[in-house]
Amino acid sequence: MSDTADEERAASVTADDVRHVAELARVDLDEGxxxxxxxxxxxxLEYFEALDEVPEVDTEDDLANVMRPDEVRDGLSxxxxxxxxxxxxxxxxKGPRVx
Amino acid sequence: MTAQTLEQRDLAAVxxxxxxxxLETDTKIFCGCSTEATEDxxxxxxxxxxxxGLPGALPVLNEGAVEAAVKIGKALDADxxxxxxxxxxxxxxxxxxxxxxxxxYDAPICRDGRIEVEIEDERREISxxxxxxxxxxxxxxxxxxxxxxxxxxLVNYNRAGTPLMExxxxxxxxxxxxxxxxxxxxxxxxxxxxxxxxxRDGSLRVDAxxxxxxxxxxxxxxxxxxxxxxxxxxxEVKNISSHKGAEKALAYEVTRQKNAIKRGRAVEQExxxxxxxxxxxxSMRSKEEEKDYRxxxxxxxxxxxxxxxxxxxxxxxxxxxxxxRFREEYGLDEESADKLTSTKEVAxxxxxxxxxxxxDLAATWVADNxxxxxxxxxxxxxDVTDRLDEFARLVxxxxxxxxxxKNAEEVVLRRMLDEGEDPDAVIEAExxxxxxxxxVAVAVSEAIDExxxxxxxxxxxxxxxxxxxxxxxxxKTGGSADPGDVNRLLRERLED
Numbered sequence: 233m234s235d236t237a238d239e240e241r242a243a244s245v246t247a248d249d250v251r252h253v254a255e256l257a258r259v260d261l262d263e264g265x266x267x268x269x270x271x272x273x274x275x276x277l278e279y280f281e282a283l284d285e286v287p288e289v290d291t292e293d294d295l296a297n298v299m300r301p302d303e304v305r306d307g308l309s310x311x312x313x314x315x316x317x318x319x320x321x322x323x324x325x326k327g328p329r330v331x
Numbered sequence: 332m333t334a335q336t337l338e339q340r341d342l343a344a345v346x347x348x349x350x351x352x353x354l355e356t357d358t359k360i361f362c363g364c365s366t367e368a369t370e371d372x373x374x375x376x377x378x379x380x381x382x383x384g385l386p387g388a389l390p391v392l393n394e395g396a397v398e399a400a401v402k403i404g405k406a407l408d409a410d411x412x413x414x415x416x417x418x419x420x421x422x423x424x425x426x427x428x429x430x431x432x433x434x435x436y437d438a439p440i441c442r443d444g445r446i447e448v449e450i451e452d453e454r455r456e457i458s459x460x461x462x463x464x465x466x467x468x469x470x471x472x473x474x475x476x477x478x479x480x481x482x483x484x485l486v487n488y489n490r491a492g493t494p495l496m497e498x499x500x501x502x503x504x505x506x507x508x509x510x511x512x513x514x515x516x517x518x519x520x521x522x523x524x525x526x527x528x529x530x531r532d533g534s535l536r537v538d539a540x541x542x543x544x545x546x547x548x549x550x551x552x553x554x555x556x557x558x559x560x561x562x563x564x565x566x567e568v569k570n571i572s573s574h575k576g577a578e579k580a581l582a583y584e585v586t587r588q589k590n591a592i593k594r595g596r597a598v599e600q601e602x603x604x605x606x607x608x609x610x611x612x613x614s615m616r617s618k619e620e621e622k623d624y625r626x627x628x629x630x631x632x633x634x635x636x637x638x639x640x641x642x643x644x645x646x647x648x649x650x651x652x653x654x655x656r657f658r659e660e661y662g663l664d665e666e667s668a669d670k671l672t673s674t675k676e677v678a679x680x681x682x683x684x685x686x687x688x689x690x691d692l693a694a695t696w697v698a699d700n701x702x703x704x705x706x707x708x709x710x711x712x713x714d715v716t717d718r719l720d721e722f723a724r725l726v727x728x729x730x731x732x733x734x735x736x737k738n739a740e741e742v743v744l745r746r747m748l749d750e751g752e753d754p755d756a757v758i759e760a761e762x763x764x765x766x767x768x769x770x771v772a773v774a775v776s777e778a779i780d781e782x783x784x785x786x787x788x789x790x791x792x793x794x795x796x797x798x799x800x801x802x803x804x805x806x807k808t809g810g811s812a813d814p815g816d817v818n819r820l821l822r823e824r825l826e827d
Contacts, residue, residue: 256623258423295633296414302356302395305363307379313488314375316385321474323374324485327425329473 245273338595341546344585345555345563346510346539347502348577350517351495353467353534354399355526359492360466361390361433361632366493368532374487382466382492384428389631396494399526400440400464401640403496406520406649407459409444411638417464417629422619425486426468434497436626439463440635447651448516450509455553457513458501467493490533502540502560505553507581510539514574519650523675537571539581543588543598564598568612570605580605584612653678661690670698676712677702680719687723688730696726700740704748721747725754734758735813762809774807775820789825797821 250270254261261269307313310323319326359366362381380388404411418436444459469491473481498517504510518535521527528534542565549555568584571577583605588598603612648656650672657668657678671681671694685693701722705712715722725747729739738761739754746757778800779786788796797818804817 252623256423256619296636298392298633299394299397300363300391302358302393303363304358304365305379307362307364307377308383310373310376313378313383321485323376324472324487325375325425327484327486329481330425330471330484 245270245277249273336595337545338593342543342589342592343546343549344504344506344541344581345502345544345560345565346504346507346541346581348498348500348504348510348513348540349538350498350500350514351536351538352498352517352521352527353531354396354494354496355528356393356395356399356494358393358395360393360396360464360494361492362388364492368489372489374485374489377489378491382428383488384430390433390629392632392635393494396464397440397635397637398640398644399494399524400462400496401637401644402524402526402646403462403498403521404441404444405641405644405646406524407441407444407446407462407498409441409459409462411441411641412438413638414438414634414636415440416634417632418626419629421625422623424468425484426471426491428469428488428491432466432468433629433632434465435463438634440637446513446516446520448509448513450512455503455509457503460499460501462496462498465495465497467491467495502555503553505549507578507585510537510581511574511578514577518574519674523647523649525647525675533572535572537577539568539571539577539584540565541568541581541584541588542566543585543592564600566598566600566612567602568605569602569615570607572607576605576607579610580612583610587612647675650675657681661685661694663690663694667694667698670702674712676716680712680716683719684723684726688726692726692730696722696729700744704744708748710748715748718747721753728754728758735811737814738810762811770808771804771812771817771820774804774812775817775824777807778803778821779824786825797825 415438419431421431439461441462469488472485475482542563602615654672681697
């Protein structure tokens with residue numbers, strides 16, 4: 233894609249785009265934030281233009297069919313599994329209501 | 332569009348299925364955690380950094396899951412492309428610890444297969460668009476109410492990472508009943524392959540796409556023009572978990588859509604949830620569209636090149652082929668052949684017994700007696716496969732006239748199943764050996780001598796008298812005489 237096309241796309245981030253992305257990410261934004269982030273999105277997308285400057289490199293040799301045998305290995309205990317969770321209940325991770 | 336409006340035309344249902352089946356592997360698809368749920372297991376006891384989505388943990392593909400997928404591809408007569416790869420499907424829901432699901436997108440492991448299904452004596456071919464590997468999410472509990480009113484959510488990742496195969500059909504079904512037959516057939520095939528266990532909880536989950544089209548646009552061979560399909564609004568019905576559920580959910584949806592159209596309302600293109608307990612489908616919150624999932628290549632998993640495995644991995648004879656062979660090779664009728672190929676284990680059991688005896692006798696004993704008694708006890712053939720020798724011994728005893736068929740069926744087989752005894756022990760304990768000829772002759776003489784009235788009645792032409800005498804002889808021999816022989820002996824003696 234050419235630089236101009238990128239700029240056009242970047243420049244066209246609307247409040248609706250921001251609301252849509254926020255909904256997919258399950259993030260609540262108020263109207264002030266929507267406008268603020270719409271402007272910031274343009275900046276963020278512009279950062280990616282730096283990638284256009286990266287020279288092409290040879291890709292690594294093809295790696296394929298990397299598999300492991302179907303053998304059970306020890307995992308984590310329940311206590312270990314839950315140790316990073318802010319809230320737990322009866323061995324479960326506990327989170328807000330989802331719908 | 333024809334002059335007639337849609338609400339005035341006869342309507343036909345068009346249905347396609349997405350079937351998720353759990354693959355029978357020992358470990359999860361991308362890590363070494365066990366897939367075997369123990370009874371009443373604690374939540375979050377079969378996890379590791381990979382299936383919990385902890386930073387830095389890397390997925391490594393389970394070879395067993397790939398083998399199972401290749402077997403399924405062979406059984407579906409599908410293409411296994413030269414190269415297949417994995418993608419990330421992004422969405423935020425707490426059943427996914429990584430916020431994405433590893434699945435396959437534009438390069439599924441199986442493409443363009445088919446399954447033959449018998450529907451109302453007609454063999455129909457259902458086309459399989461694709462079948463791909465993916466990981467199962469974890470399970471959620473909506474604490475303190477239904478999904479909408481719950482206070483909070485409890486999450487268990489024991490199931491997360493269980494290998495699934497998603498089989499996607501073309502919209503080839505024309506009635507809810509057909510989907511039920513298809514699901515039964517698919518389960519049967521998968522069980523033959525040994526890659527699926529229908530008795531596991533949640534091992535089969537179905538999503539169905541359904542729309543209504545004008546009936547006169549369905550061609551004789553059942554095909555429908557692409558543009559007709561595209562112009563019809565369809566709903567996707569989720570949360571179906573059984574063959575029967577599929578038929579019921581889709582029958583409900585057919586009626587609902589027909590009613591909407593007859594009243595001149597358009598069917599809304601939406602996702603609906605099958606509520607099994609209420610027997611209705613309900614509209615779900617609007618779901619992401621495909622582009623919202625931001626599919627991209629899973630860079631942590633190199634591509635797979637396994638098309639050659641199709642040649643290397645053998646699969647067993649499939650049910651249709653085996654059924655036909657049983658009819659041809661053993662001369663079985665359709666009903667027996669059906670029963671004896673209902674599962675691979677039953678078919679294997681029958682073939683072993685048939686090798687030792689007359690195939691007809693073996694068929695009667697396995698299909699009618701054994702399966703009947705097992706069914707009555709809620710047992711399966713796999714509960715007795717390691718007792719095949721004992722069962723063969725029972726058939727041998729009958730075959731050689733050592734015990735009567737009646738005793739074998741009604742006493743020995745039942746005690747074998749109820750008490751776990753071997754047939755010789757039961758016969759010994761019950762004194763069931765066939766009465767020898769002398770013993771029967773003595774009993775016949777005694778019966779005649781002791782019952783002069785019955786003898787008189789017999790000569791007077793009363794049919795019931797002979798039955799009475801047979802009963803007397805059977806009583807004297809403890810049921811071990813052959814009633815046919817007794818009947819014959821009595822007649823001979825009485826006619827002398």
